[in-house]
Amino acid sequence: MDKAIITLTKGGTELGMKLLEHIDKAVLYTNPKFYIKEKHVKKIDGKIVEFIGKIFNKYKCLIFIMATGIVVRSIAPYIKDKKIDPAVIVLDEEGKNVISLLSGHIGGANEYTNxxxxILNANPVITTASDVKNTLAVDTLAMELNCEIEDFQDATKVTAHIVNGEKVGIISDICIGRVLPENMVEIDFKNKPHEEFKGFIYITDKRILSPVESDCVVLRPKNIVIGIGCRRKKPVDKIIEAIEDSLISLNISKKSIKHIATVDVKKNEEGIIQAAKLLGVPLVIVDREKIKEVEDQFKGSEFVKKRIGVCAVSEPVAFLSSESGQMIQKKKVYDGITIAVFREGEKKNGNCCNRN
Known part of the structure; x- marks a missing residue:
């Protein structure tokens, strides 16, 4: 379950039951007085403010069917940062208005609201300037392209230029694959004078400093796959050092790592598991049978093959888990640790391609 519907009244419970019929992965929490013994319906336990504290970070989206004032007071103690707060939506119990209250862009509240x-044939209430003016906020673009925003203060400054109708240039290493507002222009920075632009959006996995005097935000596409092989019990700090050294030599940001990949025989290797956690990325395990299908494309070792059944690890696991991506670093050896780096391949839907 990733969505919670919360209500305190009989009418709200009835509306909540209707929403349950149309919304996947949702649970309804209601006042015990109006509890209905149905699947995905639960009782609110205790005072509403304390109850919200228990579930606030448990769900991606909180859908309240009650007065906005009650909701604001209930969530206020738990709001931290728009990067991590859940989407919060408020409905009246008649289902006439649906209000996007918190985390409109990154949390997805605006999309959920619509x-x-x-579903209810209701009035969506969205107040974020970029949506009202039918333009595009930086955080919305980042979410659509699966990018990480390097600095949210920079994103706010550039979004303000966009909303105010000022010209913003986009310098991107990936295909954007969507129609942009008229004042957002894709440019080749080397050949385009920048005086006419009030701000810039860089979309790149390369390590760069703020490249212009104007307001600038950097978006990091999640398109870098790290393939790892290692001897048993290699410590996590040595694995992190090997990854960082490889990325520095390639001039690539750690923020663009999509995932780490390794072979199934290493799925319980603590150093690799901890490295993925420290970097905040998934660990993808590749079956040896899959590696056997492609291992002849890579330089291997008979010694490794005798030990684990395949002749290579870091390159084939990165290749296989990167949608047949582009190798940007061949296997590099660091005292019992091997690192290969791939840039993710072109998406199958054709909406995104690699320009590097």
Missing amino acids: KIAS
């Missing part, structure tokens, strides 16, 4: 309003 979907719920469509």
Whole structure:
């Protein structure tokens, strides 16, 4: 379950039951007085403010069917940062208005609001300037392209230029694959004078400093795959050092790592597991049978083959888990640790391609 519907009234419970019919992965929490013994319906335990504290970070989206004032007071103690707060939506119990209250862009509240309003034939209430003016905020673009924003203060400055109708240039290493507002222009920075632009958006996995005097934000596409092989019990700090050294030599940001990949025989290797956790990325395990299908494309070792059944690890696991991506670093050896780096391949849907 990633969505919670919360209500305190009989009418709200009835509306909540209706939403449950149309919304996947949702649970309804209601006042015990109006509890209905149905699947995915639960009782609110204790005072509403304390109860919200228990579930605030448990769900991606909180859908309240109650007065906005109650909701604001209930969530206020738990709001931290728009990067991590859940989407918060408020409905009246008649289902006439659906309000996007918190985490409109990154949390997805605006998108959820429109979907719920469509289900109920209700009025969606969205107040973020970029949506009202039918333009594009930096955080929305980042979410659409699966990019990490390097600095949210920079994103706010550049979004302000966009909303105010000022010209913003986009310098991107990946295909954007969507129609942009008229004042957002894809440019080749080397050949385009920048005086006419009030801000810039760089979309790149390369390590760069702020490249212009104007307001600038850097978006990091999640397109770098790290393949790892190692001897048993290699410590996590040595694995992190090997990854960092490889990325520095390639001039690539750690923020663009999509995942780490290794072979199934290493799935319980603590150093690799901890490295993925420290970097905040998934660990992808590749079956040896899959590696056997492609291992002849890579330089291997008979010694490794005798030990684990395949002749290579870091290159084939990165290749296989990167959608047949582009190798940007062949296997590099660091005292019992091997690192290969791939840039993710072209998406199958054709909406995104690699320009590097």
